[in-house]
Amino acid sequence: MKKIMIFSLLVASLSFAACDPIEDREEMTGSITVDQIQATVTVEQIDGQNVNKVFFECKSPISCQWTNGVDTKAGASGEMFLLLSGENTITLKGLCADGSIVEKNFPINVDKIHYAIDPAYGLLFGSGEKVWKWAETDCLGNGGWRADQQGPEWWKLSPTDVEGQMATEGGNATMKFSLIGKKIEFSNGKSGVINFTTGDACFNGWYGTFTSTCGVLCGKAFNDCYISAGTMITKYQLVSLTEDRLVLGWCENETNAEWSGTGWWWVFEAQ
Template sequence: MNKTLIYSMLAVSLLMVSCDPSEERDVLSGAITADQLNITATPQVVDGKNSNYIDLNSDGVGSLSSWFYGNGTTTSTKTTVQMVLAGKREIVFTGLNHDGTYIKKTITVQVDTLINVAPEWGILCGEGDKNWVWDNTLSAVWGNGGYKGNTSPGWWTVALADIDGQATGEGAGAKMTFSVNGSSLTKIKSDGSTVKGSFAFDMSAITEDDNKDVWAKGKLTTKNVTVLCGKSPNEGNGPVYSYDILKLDDQKMVLSYPEPGAGSWGTAWFWMFRAE
C-alpha cells in the first residue's frame, strides 16, 4: 500500500473521530439539578421599595422553561411579570431537561408596593384565597328583575332556603373560593363536591343606565365553572359565564346577567353574595 493511500486513510479516521456524534449526544442528554440552576427573579425597585414588577431570567439554562408566578404563567426565558399581591410571594420555575426529566426551583420574592394593580384582586381573593357565600342577611339571594333598573331581584325572587330547588347542593352550606393561584374559581357544593375553573375581571367594562349613571362597575367572566346557581332559566337553564359586577367590596358582591337582547328593564338575573 503506497504512502499516499495510508495518509488518506488516517486523515479520514481523524475526521471521523473529531465528528463523533456521541459527544453531542452526551451534551443533549445531560440533566441538571435544581441546585445547578442559574436563574433569578428580581423585583424592580421603585421609590426605594420592591415593586410587584418582577424581572425573570433563565437565559442559558439550556432547558425548556416555564415560570409560574401565582396569577399567571410564562414560558419566556427573560421577561418581566406583574404580581398582584404584596408580601412574601413564591415564584416556581420548571425546566425540562433534554433527557425528559423535570427540574423545579422555588424563589421567594418580597413585594412591598403594588403598582397598576386592580384592587379587585385583593377584594375577591383576600391574601390569596377568599370564600364567598350567599348573602343570608337578605330575603332574596337570587332571581330576576329589570336590566339597568333593578340592582337586586325585583320580580321573581328566591330565598336562600329555596336555592337547592333550583341548583341542588348550591344553597345553604355551599361556597365559592376565588384564588390568585392560577386565577382559579372553585365552587364547593354543600355535599363537599367541587367544580373548578378560572375567572377574570374587567373593571373598564362599565354599563350605564338610561340616566348615564354607572349601573355596572365591571364584568366578571368564568371558565369551566359558574357561580352558585349560575344558570339562565329562560334559556333552558343554560350555564352563565359572564356577569355584570354591580357591587364589589370586601364584604358584598352583587352580580347580574341580562338575557340576550334585553334593553332597559328587560329581563336580567341577579346573584347576591357576601364574604364568608
C-alpha cells in the same frame, strides 16, 4: 436535484439561525436537574423595602416559562409584577432539549405594593383567598335588564329558597376564590377556574365581566332562551363589586341590550 436540496437545507438552517437570538447560554442538549438550573429572581427594592416587582433570568439551556400563579411570561429573562404583599412564589418551568420538564420555585417576600394593580384582585380574592356566601335576603332572582338595576326586583329568593332550586348550593353554601391559579371551589366540592375583566360591562356604571368554568352557586338558566333551561352559565356581567358585596348579572337575551330580555342577579357577601 441534489444541488437544489442542499441549497434548500442551507437556506432553512440560515433562516433558523437568524430567528434565534444570540445569548450567552450553554448549548441546549439533553436534560438537566432542578439543582442544575442556573436562574435568579431578584425583587426590586425601594427605600430598603421589597416592592411588588421582580426581575428573572435563567442561563441554563432550557426554554423558560415563568409564573407568579396568575400571570405567565416566556423567555430567558424579563420582569413581572406581584399582586400580593407578603409571601409570594415565582415558578420557573423549563423545557429541556429531550422534552423533559423541570420546575423550580423561588420564594419572594413583598413588603409593599408600590406598583398599582387592579383593585379588583383585592376585592375578589382578599389577601390571596376569599370566601363568598349568599346575601341574607334577595340573593337570587330576576327583573328588568337595565343599567340602574342592582339586584332582583320581581322574583326574589332567600338562601333557603335557593336550596330548593339546587340542592347543596343554597342555604349556607359558599364559594372560595383563590388568587393563585384563579380557582373557585364550592362548599359542595365543585371547582373550576375564574377570570374577570374591568371596564367592559354592557352598561356604564357596572364593573366589568366575570367568567367561571363551573358557574357560580345556582348559576343556571331558569328559563329556555338562547340557552336551554338548566344550562350552567359561565359568563356574567360584573354588576357591582366592593370589599363585602359581589353582584353578578345575566340576561336571557345574549345581546345584553337594555330591556332586551329578563335579567337575573346573583348577590353574594364576603364571609
